[in-house]
Amino acid sequence: MDLHLSERHLRFRDELRAWLEKNVVRPWREELRDPTASEDSLIELRRAWQKKLHAGGYLGLDWPKEWGGRGATAVEKSIFEAELVRADAPPILNFLGLSLLGPALIHHGSEEQRRRFIPPMLSADEIWCQGFSEPGAGSDLASLKTAARLEGDEFVVNGQKVWTTYGPWADWIFVLARTDAKNRYGGISFILVELRTPGVTVRPLRQITGESEFGEVFFEDARVPRANLVGQIGEGWKIAMTVLAYERGATALAYSTRYSRDLAALAHACREVGRTGPAVREKLARLVVENEVMRANGVRMLANLADGKIPGPEASMEKLFWSEFDKRFRDTAIDLLGPGGLLLRSCSEARPEVDWAREFLWSRAETIFSGSSEVQRNILAKRALSLPQEG
Amino acid sequence: MRFELSDDQRLLRDSARDFLAAEFPLEETQRVVEHDPRGFDPAAWARLGEMGYLGLTLPAEVGGQQLGAVELAIVLEEMGRACVPGPYLDVALAAALLAAAGGRERLLAEIASGKAIVTIARQDAAFAGEAPCGIETANGKLRGRKYFVPFAAEAQALLVTTPGGVYRTDAPFAVTPLPTLDPTQRFARVDFDHVAERMAAADVVAGLEPLAAAAAAAMLLGVMSRAFEITLDYVKTRQAFGRPIGSFQALQHRLADALLRVESTRSAVYRAAWCLDNADPDAALAAASAKAYAGDAARLVCGESIQMHGGIGFTWELGLHFFLKRAKTLESHYGSTEVQLERALAAAGL
Numbered sequence: 201m202d203l204h205l206s207e208r209h210l211r212f213r214d215e216l217r218a219w220l221e222k223n224v225v226r227p228w229r230e231e232l233r234d235p236t237a238s239e240d241s242l243i244e245l246r247r248a249w250q251k252k253l254h255a256g257g258y259l260g261l262d263w264p265k266e267w268g269g270r271g272a273t274a275v276e277k278s279i280f281e282a283e284l285v286r287a288d289a290p291p292i293l294n295f296l297g298l299s300l301l302g303p304a305l306i307h308h309g310s311e312e313q314r315r316r317f318i319p320p321m322l323s324a325d326e327i328w329c330q331g332f333s334e335p336g337a338g339s340d341l342a343s344l345k346t347a348a349r350l351e352g353d354e355f356v357v358n359g360q361k362v363w364t365t366y367g368p369w370a371d372w373i374f375v376l377a378r379t380d381a382k383n384r385y386g387g388i389s390f391i392l393v394e395l396r397t398p399g400v401t402v403r404p405l406r407q408i409t410g411e412s413e414f415g416e417v418f419f420e421d422a423r424v425p426r427a428n429l430v431g432q433i434g435e436g437w438k439i440a441m442t443v444l445a446y447e448r449g450a451t452a453l454a455y456s457t458r459y460s461r462d463l464a465a466l467a468h469a470c471r472e473v474g475r476t477g478p479a480v481r482e483k484l485a486r487l488v489v490e491n492e493v494m495r496a497n498g499v500r501m502l503a504n505l506a507d508g509k510i511p512g513p514e515a516s517m518e519k520l521f522w523s524e525f526d527k528r529f530r531d532t533a534i535d536l537l538g539p540g541g542l543l544l545r546s547c548s549e550a551r552p553e554v555d556w557a558r559e560f561l562w563s564r565a566e567t568i569f570s571g572s573s574e575v576q577r578n579i580l581a582k583r584a585l586s587l588p589q590e591g
Numbered sequence: 592m593r594f595e596l597s598d599d600q601r602l603l604r605d606s607a608r609d610f611l612a613a614e615f616p617l618e619e620t621q622r623v624v625e626h627d628p629r630g631f632d633p634a635a636w637a638r639l640g641e642m643g644y645l646g647l648t649l650p651a652e653v654g655g656q657q658l659g660a661v662e663l664a665i666v667l668e669e670m671g672r673a674c675v676p677g678p679y680l681d682v683a684l685a686a687a688l689l690a691a692a693g694g695r696e697r698l699l700a701e702i703a704s705g706k707a708i709v710t711i712a713r714q715d716a717a718f719a720g721e722a723p724c725g726i727e728t729a730n731g732k733l734r735g736r737k738y739f740v741p742f743a744a745e746a747q748a749l750l751v752t753t754p755g756g757v758y759r760t761d762a763p764f765a766v767t768p769l770p771t772l773d774p775t776q777r778f779a780r781v782d783f784d785h786v787a788e789r790m791a792a793a794d795v796v797a798g799l800e801p802l803a804a805a806a807a808a809a810m811l812l813g814v815m816s817r818a819f820e821i822t823l824d825y826v827k828t829r830q831a832f833g834r835p836i837g838s839f840q841a842l843q844h845r846l847a848d849a850l851l852r853v854e855s856t857r858s859a860v861y862r863a864a865w866c867l868d869n870a871d872p873d874a875a876l877a878a879a880s881a882k883a884y885a886g887d888a889a890r891l892v893c894g895e896s897i898q899m900h901g902g903i904g905f906t907w908e909l910g911l912h913f914f915l916k917r918a919k920t921l922e923s924h925y926g927s928t929e930v931q932l933e934r935a936l937a938a939a940g941l
């Protein structure tokens with residue numbers, strides 16, 4: 201056992217910390233509270249921030265150098281994510297492109313596709329969204345029906361995607377589409393579609409937070425060049441699954457960093473409003489304890505990555521832990537803050553340090569997206585515990 | 592960076608697991624706790640000494656192995672897995688206290704070899720956590736009462752905590768047994784009227800709290816891991832409604848949650864032990880968190896294991912109850928959950 205960061209990783213962290221100190225001019229939480237900020241201005245701010253990160257050499261960290269990456273490992277990537285949180289930097293705008301499509305193109309795309317799509321993805325000049333879920337296919341993703349029919353050099357795409365994050369303002373979407381109705385997994389292909397294509401319509405959907413960060417995307421005889429197919433016809437499922445697996449870093453570390461800060465803010469707020477009784481302290485302490493345990497999970501994951509281990513079902517444990525914990529945390533926070541915890545960010549009486557009401561609402565999404573808690577438990581039952589399957 | 596155990600550590604774990612499985616099968620534990628009034632087998636205790644487990648963290652001069660908190664956690668995890676009856680954890684903590692106080696090589700050597708059993712007398716009341724200390728000390732004499740002294744009837748010496756420091760007292764002791772629901776752990780009320788030697792300031796005990804917390808959490812980890820494994824095997828074979836009960840999603844999801852708790856406890860325990868060995872500033876927070884979390888997790892996992900066995904789970908015969916009982920004992924001692932929660936808050940600066 202050795203939980204020290206190596207010299208190399210320490211150096212990486214310290215350089216990054218210094219860089220962030222210089223370059224994060226205003227913490228993200230303050231940007232959000234700026235009364236002059238609008239949805240559009242915040243997007244532009246995040247675009248500018250991503251360009252800065254790119255110029256600083258901090259994007260695509262674990263991608264090969266020839267594709268604008270740094271040839272680093274999942275360890276640096278995990279450190280990077282935790283440090284961004286620590287510095288309260290704006291969230292990366294092209295998150296879905298960088299975390300999912302980039303690796304898909306690097307590992308399964310053609311040379312032309314990489315040359316065409318990776319540079320604007322890194323520079324945030326083309327924003328991507330992920331078109332996997334459909335009205336009839338969420339947890340059971342492989343039952344998706346959006347169809348792509350090959351006609352000469354083009355696919356003709358028909359169907360509907362839904363819950364598409366960033367859909368309302370993205371430029372491109374990567375779609376899982378059915379190219380063979382009879383082959384459940386082998387009949388799915390991975391296709392890149394420009395949202396401006398005739399026949400493609402995006403409609404924003406209002407979320408429980410009141411924001412419209414996701415939307416639905418309709419395809420009606422949308423014509424897409426065959427050259428936008430990633431991999432071969434029928435390889436879409438395989439590509440999607442391997443790409444989702446690359447995503448697995450030590451995310452728990454970044455989350456515990458964030459929750460530590462929010463917990464300190466919560467404790468401070470409780471003191472300020474005079475809630476210091478033993479019932480309050482016990483609730484706070486339980487959150488502190490769970491967060492420390494989550495940090496330990498994160499440290500363990502990071503150490504395993506550094507040790508060359510590829511995470512398997514641990515990724516499901518990590519997702520299950522942080523998402524379920526966050527729900528409890530945000531719920532308890534509002535409970536401890538009293539009715540004031542329900543105030544909207546726009547209200548001048550709201551607490552300045554954290555947007556508690558939005559965090560509470562947002563936490564409800566976390567156990568649904570990226571594999572719901574129930575799906576994660578199914579994965580653990582099957583892969584980690586080898587329990588007999590039904591029927 | 593590496594979370595996995597080193598080759599030496601793995602060897603220690605494997606040999607402890609093999610040794611304890613052979614020496615302390617559950618049937619033997621059943622027999623000992625019912626037929627031996629001491630609650631453990633002194634011959635088996637002596638063999639723990641021969642294996643080097645009793646002096647694991649002690650200096651070589653007293654026959655110890657000079658290993659760290661991580662190695663202690665490894666052996667404690669195995670002791671928990673085997674639900675070994677006897678004062679292993681208590682003696683390890685008393686030895687750590689003696690070692691921290693300095694000197695006392697002879698007693699330490701006797702502990703390491705298994706000749707002497709020494710535990711810490713700290714509880715001032717049977718129920719309330721913060722009762723005033725009923726111990727008076729004057730002119731080299733110590734008088735008063737302590738509760739829940741581990742294995743006091745077998746101890747050659749007891750280390751008695753008071754606000755003014757820690758005192759060493761030697762047998763014989765006036766012992767009144769306090770039988771609890773956990774027959775693998777024996778406790779007693781001790782009425783002291785002893786010549787006593789002050790051996791350390793009170794803050795030496797306080798300084799050892801993180802080690803005690805991490806150590807108890809390590810044993811809890813072993814307890815819950817074994818109960819979990821037994822249950823996992825059972826649900827794969829037990830049939831109901833024409834299929835193995837482990838194919839029911841209601842059980843699968845709870846088993847997945849149990850796995851999450853076991854593995855999260857593992858992360859927390861070994862991180863805390865590593866932090867202690869490396870004087871990491873997070874050690875106190877990590878240790879308090881590990882103990883608080885492990886207590887809850889073990890109660891839950893051991894409870895689920897009985898539930899998922901159905902009627903047979905409720906039998907004395909099957910022995911699953913030993914895990915649930917040990918989990919409860921470990922949860923309430925060595926700094927109970929509320930105590931650890933307060934420590935975690937303080938260590939986090941909140």
Ligand SMILES: Cc1cc2nc3c(=O)[nH]c(=O)nc-3n(C[C@H](O)[C@H](O)[C@H](O)COP(=O)(O)OP(=O)(O)OC[C@H]3O[C@@H](n4cnc5c(N)ncnc54)[C@H](O)[C@@H]3O)c2cc1C
Nearest residue numbers: 330331332333337338339363364365565568569570572574
């Ligand atoms: C905020 C947000 C952002 C999202 N962003 C995107 C995006 O950018 N791109 C995209 O493609 N998708 C996105 N999604 C969609 C998300 O991936 C799906 O919502 C998710 O996969 C669940 O699918 P569903 O909504 O169809 O629910 P369903 O699959 O219908 O599930 C409903 C309930 O049934 C449970 N359930 C389903 N199957 C099982 C089972 N086998 N065992 C036990 N319980 C089960 C689920 O856990 C859930 O509680 C987003 C979702 C949210 C909330």
